[in-house]
Amino acid sequence: MISPKDVKKAAELSRLKLSAKEEKELSRELESILGYIDKLKEVNVSGVAETSHVFHVNDFREDIRPKEIFDSST
Secondary structure, X not given: OOOHHHHHHHHHHOOOOOOHHHHHHHHHHHHHHHHHHHHHHOOOOOOOXXXXXXXXXXXXXXXXXXXXXXXXXX
């Protein structure tokens, strides 16, 4: 469990000033996030292929073709 004391310590290390109310609120929010992560751990992913990107990533700009880049470098 993440206590307001834990949040206070993290805030001090981050050089953030939080009120007691903010510490309690962040404690609840972080606990909720960790609870959600625990639920994700329960999901059966056996047989599901690993992915590095959910969406296709185009590394090249649409207005420049890779051949043009290499031609201009010579």
